[in-house]
Amino acid sequence: MESVGQVETAADQLASEAGLDEDQRFHIAMAVREAAINAVLHGNEYDPTRQIEVSLENTGTDLVFKIADQGNGFDPDHLPDPLAAENLLRGTGRGIFLIRSLMDEVHFRQLHPGTELTLIKHLGQRGEET
Template structure:
């Protein structure tokens, strides 16, 4: 399928998870127009959902007076997503690995781990209030039967 260059999107939204979650449908449509595999669609949506919820809940503490900037680009071979909140930020290195035996029952940290596992690259700004995620087309392990629900 032929497209006229990369699809680009940028919007500042209030700290409302329903608004934030709704934006991913436009990205998925752009990915489908560029023949991205279903596994990449699924994983990109999952990573986006985790990141937007983290920005709204943990970054902006659901403060409707604070905004979240969502920027996305979709090309034929790469998706780029950047989410910036108005929170104080955090140190990504300070998140304990939730796979450690003593942390298996403790909530928290799983979203960041999931994002790192399913995206091609993940970086944070120095403040820790901005995440940049990149997905390379086809950079996904085969989907398990549990993934296609």
């Protein structure tokens, strides 16, 4: 899980270089951290022989973060609703919901093996969040 902290730090640095304020940087770092944790825990199932692949890019109009695992994949459209009464007291199951609430766009792509999660934060003029 040491790599998760490195991914979070790199995401924060990219957001800082883009001129985002501390709150925006915190939201991005939290979303990227959650995605990386999900890749290690749920995707790769803590298997030390499996890797996660991460890319971070400032396109000038967007910050784009991609996290890919080597797991069995999943269908993001069939996740339980974390706000449903039967799920409110569960200790898990809010990661994707959180990521979607913090980022402007979230996309899933099935790999063979694995899943790639793309997180996008739109930038305004001079690197400010839109």
